[in-house]
Amino acid sequence: MELTARFEKLMGSFSVGTFEPWLAWIDWISGLDAEVENTKNDFDEFLERVVQDHTDGSGDKNDFVHVLLAIQREEHRV
Structure with missing residues (x-):
């Protein structure tokens, strides 16, 4: 939640x-x-961490x- 609030x-x-652009130094x-x-x-x-959890098998299989990871694996096989 803190990360989302910062974003x-x-x-x-x-x-x-x-x-x-010439005033970018102010930022x-x-x-x-x-x-x-x-x-x-x-x-x-x-x-x-989210991707790693899913590749390790500890993430939810239906999310x-x-x-997205399944699509990526399919693209690498082609």
């Missing part, structure tokens, strides 16, 4: 550098760039991640 906060943030000084990077890394770790 929602970032989605509502205003990035000066997006609209005026760095304000800490926005670091917060985006940290949140991205935390989401990546979370999703890696969306299982279906």
Whole structure:
């Protein structure tokens, strides 16, 4: 839940550098760039754990991640 809250906060943030690239340094000084990077890394770790749980066999066999992994395995066989 904390990770989702951080993501929602970032989605509502205003990035000066997006609209005026020459002012992108403001995003760095304000800490926005670091917060985006940290949140991205935390989401990546979370999703890696979800995939790992499913490849280890401990995840639910009837969920969306299982279906996506099955499609990926089929594509590798072709």
